[in-house]
Amino acid sequence: MLYPIATLEATKLNAIQTLxxxxxxxxxxxxxxxxxxxxxxxxxxxxxxxxxxxxxxVLVAVRPS
Structure with missing residues (x-):
């Protein structure tokens, strides 16, 4: 499992900014x-x-699909 930066909708972004x-x-x-x-x-x-x-x-080599 990889964890790239999330794309956020406005409500989620606002909640994170408040936090x-x-x-x-x-x-x-x-x-x-x-x-x-x-x-x-x-x-x-x-x-x-x-x-x-x-x-x-940081580079990660993944298996081709």
Whole structure:
């Protein structure tokens, strides 16, 4: 399961913004997405990690559907 940033309708966004004000801290909303990770060799994992380091991102290889 992956959790990208959620797309929110106005009522949900308003509720989160109210909570942020009460907490005094930003809140990030994530939404679950069903995904199976790819079965990669150690060499391919190393390439994935190298690109993560280069880009400053987290990358996830998923199985094609």
């Amino acid at each position: 942020e004000q009460e907490l005094g801290s930003p809140v990030v909303a994530l939404a679950p997405v069903e995904a199976a990770t790819a079965d990669l060799s150690e060499d391919k994992i190393a390439k994935l990690r190298a690109l993560e380091d280069e880009l400053g991102l």
